[in-house]
Amino acid sequence: MSLDLSLFEYEFMQRALISALVVGLCAPAVGVFLVQKRLALIGDGLGHIAITGVAIGFLTGTAPMWTTLATTVAASIVMELLRSHSKTSGDVALAMMFYGGIAGGVYLTGIASDKGVANLHQFLFGSLLTAGWTEVWAIAAGGAAVAGLMLVLRPWMSAICADEQYARVAGLPVAGLNLLLLMTTAVTVSVSMRAVGLLLVSALLVIPVVTVQQFTRSLRATMFGGMAAGLLIAGAGVTASAVQDVPPGATIVLIGVACFVATAAAASLVRRARRTWRRHPPPTGEPLEVEIPTKA
Amino acid sequence: MPVIATRGATVSYGGRAVVRGADLDVEPGEAVALMGANGSGKSTLVKAIVGLVPLASGSIELFGTPQRRFRAWRRVGYVPQRTGAASGVPATATEVVSQGRLAHRLLGLPSRRADRDAVGHSLAEVGLADHAHCAVDTLSGGQQQRVLIARALATEPEILIMDEPTVGVDAETQAALAAVIADRVDAGCAVLLVTHELGPLTDRLDRAVVLADGAVVHDGSPPRPVGEHADPAHEHMHPHPSPHPHPEPDAALPRLPFERPNDEPADDTWGVQ
Numbered sequence: 136m137s138l139d140l141s142l143f144e145y146e147f148m149q150r151a152l153i154s155a156l157v158v159g160l161c162a163p164a165v166g167v168f169l170v171q172k173r174l175a176l177i178g179d180g181l182g183h184i185a186i187t188g189v190a191i192g193f194l195t196g197t198a199p200m201w202t203t204l205a206t207t208v209a210a211s212i213v214m215e216l217l218r219s220h221s222k223t224s225g226d227v228a229l230a231m232m233f234y235g236g237i238a239g240g241v242y243l244t245g246i247a248s249d250k251g252v253a254n255l256h257q258f259l260f261g262s263l264l265t266a267g268w269t270e271v272w273a274i275a276a277g278g279a280a281v282a283g284l285m286l287v288l289r290p291w292m293s294a295i296c297a298d299e300q301y302a303r304v305a306g307l308p309v310a311g312l313n314l315l316l317l318m319t320t321a322v323t324v325s326v327s328m329r330a331v332g333l334l335l336v337s338a339l340l341v342i343p344v345v346t347v348q349q350f351t352r353s354l355r356a357t358m359f360g361g362m363a364a365g366l367l368i369a370g371a372g373v374t375a376s377a378v379q380d381v382p383p384g385a386t387i388v389l390i391g392v393a394c395f396v397a398t399a400a401a402a403s404l405v406r407r408a409r410r411t412w413r414r415h416p417p418p419t420g421e422p423l424e425v426e427i428p429t430k431a
Numbered sequence: 432m433p434v435i436a437t438r439g440a441t442v443s444y445g446g447r448a449v450v451r452g453a454d455l456d457v458e459p460g461e462a463v464a465l466m467g468a469n470g471s472g473k474s475t476l477v478k479a480i481v482g483l484v485p486l487a488s489g490s491i492e493l494f495g496t497p498q499r500r501f502r503a504w505r506r507v508g509y510v511p512q513r514t515g516a517a518s519g520v521p522a523t524a525t526e527v528v529s530q531g532r533l534a535h536r537l538l539g540l541p542s543r544r545a546d547r548d549a550v551g552h553s554l555a556e557v558g559l560a561d562h563a564h565c566a567v568d569t570l571s572g573g574q575q576q577r578v579l580i581a582r583a584l585a586t587e588p589e590i591l592i593m594d595e596p597t598v599g600v601d602a603e604t605q606a607a608l609a610a611v612i613a614d615r616v617d618a619g620c621a622v623l624l625v626t627h628e629l630g631p632l633t634d635r636l637d638r639a640v641v642l643a644d645g646a647v648v649h650d651g652s653p654p655r656p657v658g659e660h661a662d663p664a665h666e667h668m669h670p671h672p673s674p675h676p677h678p679e680p681d682a683a684l685p686r687l688p689f690e691r692p693n694d695e696p697a698d699d700t701w702g703v704q
Contacts, residue, residue: 167665171520287539294530297518301511304481305534305586344520351564353523 150271151263152373154329155383158323158339159369164224164269164285165323166340167354168316170290172296177214177317178337179181180232181324184210185333186240186326190256194247200270200325204277207321210236215314236286261332261384263377270329277326281319282362292316292356330369332384342391349402368394432495433458434590434621435480439489442472442479445589449475451645452489457590462612462622462635464653467642473625476527476642477594480600480623481509494589505534510579512595512625517568517575524570524578525563528554531585553584556611573604590621597632606631629654 142148169175188206192199210232217228244255257264285292295302295312303309320340327336347360372387379386435457442450450472457463467473477486480491482498491498494506508531531553532546554563557577562570567578576596583591591612597605609631616622616635624632641649 167520171518173519191659290526290529290536290542291538293522293526294533297522297527297530298511298513300483301530301582302511302533303483304504304507304509304511305530306502307533308538348521352521352564352569354520354526357520 142374148373148377150268150332151377151383152327152370154271154274154326155373155387156366157275158327158330159343159367159387160338160362161278161282161285162327162336163343164282164358165316165319165363167344167358167361168285168292168296169320169340170344170348171293171354172184172316175341176229176337178320178340180214180229180236181207181210181317181321182333182336183236183240183327184416185236185324185328186255186259187236188240188241189255189328189333190240190243190247193254194243198270200273200328203328204322204325207324211317211321212314212389215317217308219310219313232242243256257332257382258328258417259332259334259384260382261328261330261335261376261387262284263373263383274326274329277322281322281326284315284319285358288312289358290353330373330383331387332382334373335384335388338388338391339369342388342395343368346391346395349398364394433492434461434494434688435623436492437476437489438491440476440479440486440491441488442475442484443487444475445450448487453642453645453647454650455480455640455647457621457623458469459589459621461621461637462616462618463624464639465623465625465637465642466627466639466654468627471642472645473627473642474594477592477623479626480550481507481592492540505586505641506589508583508586508591510591510593511595512598513579520660521566521568523564524554524559524567525550527567528582529587531582534586549585549587550581553581554578556584556614558607566572573600576600577608580611584611584615588620590623591615592623594625595627596624597626597630602631608632609634612699 145154154167166175166178168179170378184205185207188203189199191206192202195202214228214232240255291307291312294305294307295309296316299309299313302312323340324326324333327339331339343364344357344361348357351357351360368391369387372390373383375390376386433456437453437455440453440455441448442451453472453476455463455465455476455620465473465477479486480493480498482501493501493502496503528550529542529546532542532549536542536546551563553562554560557580559570559574559577559581562574567575570578580593580596583593597608602609604685612622612624612632613635624636627630636653638651639649640647640651641654
């Protein structure tokens with residue numbers, strides 16, 4: 136343990152840890168709604184588009200974070216318009232984002248060849264050597280905004296994600312909330328790229344949520360549990376990455392996958408044990424809980 | 432002023448008219464059934480009324496306001512036609528029913544006591560007070576349907592629009608729901624019920640509108656079950672008696688003995704020589 140703690144005396148490690156923890160906290164807050172809406176792959180789609188954004192940053196010499204943010208937010212708006220107004224299925228739109236995003240990124244990086252491909256790698260899989268404190272504070276501000284919005288809007292977001300048709304009849308601003316969900320996903324992707332990398336960012340949106348939902352009964356518990364799990368996974372991943380000197384994206388995602396597999400196994404064992412211990416089978420059919428008025 | 436008034440409502444999917452010139456009125460406090468066979472366009476008409484499918488022609492007014500400009504959705508309780516209340520993430524019955532209060536809440540503000548009371552009361556009304564904190568995906572199909580009805584009740588609507596609320600629900604639950612709906616009708620809530628069968632829910636109706644092939648073919652007193660269908664114990668099964676319940680063996684055909692004679696070896700059973 137002493138080794139782990141001494142690592143964080145380095146300032147770059149403090150920055151890496153802060154940005155990873157912010158991401159671990161805010162990604163599941165958005166991810167819970169994406170999982171609920173069965174849009175879990177959208178994070179991957181925006182992550183691929185973001186590669187183009189990073190390359191635009193290389194090309195123009197601006198900080199990649201801002202060009203990525205602009206590109207992904209623009210892509211999320213286009214995506215939502217396509218989803219709601221055209222006959223193109225979500226699958227096709229997503230496929231176009233996957234191919235177009237990577238191809239655009241590699242092409243533009245090729246044009247800006249001098250500071251090219253080696254640099255791109257750290258955005259794909261994350262890096263401990265983040266830029267200065269200003270960028271870390273930008274990440275923290277973006278993450279806090281995302282987590283705060285999702286916490287405050289939880290009932291509304293959950294309504295449009297669980298049953299969009301009902302939400303429309305209830306008069307909720309469904310189009311605006313859908314757009315907001317995709318835009319916050321775009322912000323999450325942009326602030327996550329330093330810590331987990333663009334190819335792996337979707338894992339932090341999804342893994343903490345599906346890990347805790349094996350034990351939870353409510354959306355509220357799933358959301359808070361997912362945020363806590365994300366925080367732990369991201370923190371442990373950054374530490375392991377520093378100890379072993381590998382990209383943090385890889386360690387964070389591997390720890391996440393291990394957590395998911397372990398909890399899935401534990402959950403199935405618990406279920407089996409409950410079935411065995413309960414000697415009698417559960418009652419079949421549904422008892423009537425309402426008193427039927429007797430007709431004269 | 433009618434709660435719902437459609438005039439010549441026409442809905443088409445890809446050029447094919449599914450609802451053709453339907454006129455439908457629901458007065459305040461009135462309970463109306465929208466009936467018809469599968470594919471007659473009754474669900475589509477209801478989806479047009481709540482704005483989920485666009486009209487090709489005609490007009491729809493809700494509470495005297497053209498539907499496109501209607502914003503007071505808190506006056507409408509809607510139970511969609513679907514199987515199950517579960518989604519990709521666990522949610523408790525309370526959380527699902529709370530969605531019914533969002534029309535009353537300002538975006539981003541926490542729920543008030545009145546919201547929580549309405550949610551608890553609606554759950555109790557459908558008999559799920561004990562299941563308030565159960566995950567909806569662990570509830571039975573009938574219970575999930577009741578959660579969706581409680582969600583519509585929690586809106587405290589002036590009209591309750593229900594699209595096939597009892598499909599695949601056991602008879603007792605149907606009767607229980609009939610009691611809940613009768614209570615709301617007595618309290619002055621209008622009801623528009625889409626159904627394709629007569630059942631406990633249709634006992635309290637004031638009127639039935641029957642659609643066939645997208646057009647209104649009947650608007651008046653609800654059809655009454657006749658003959659054996661009127662018997663409360665009538666099962667919806669139609670066993671067709673066979674003309675020959677116990678066919679006699681035909682003496683003209685050769686009979687094959689299936690018992691093996693004791694003296695014959697087993698190999699020769701099939702007589703293949």
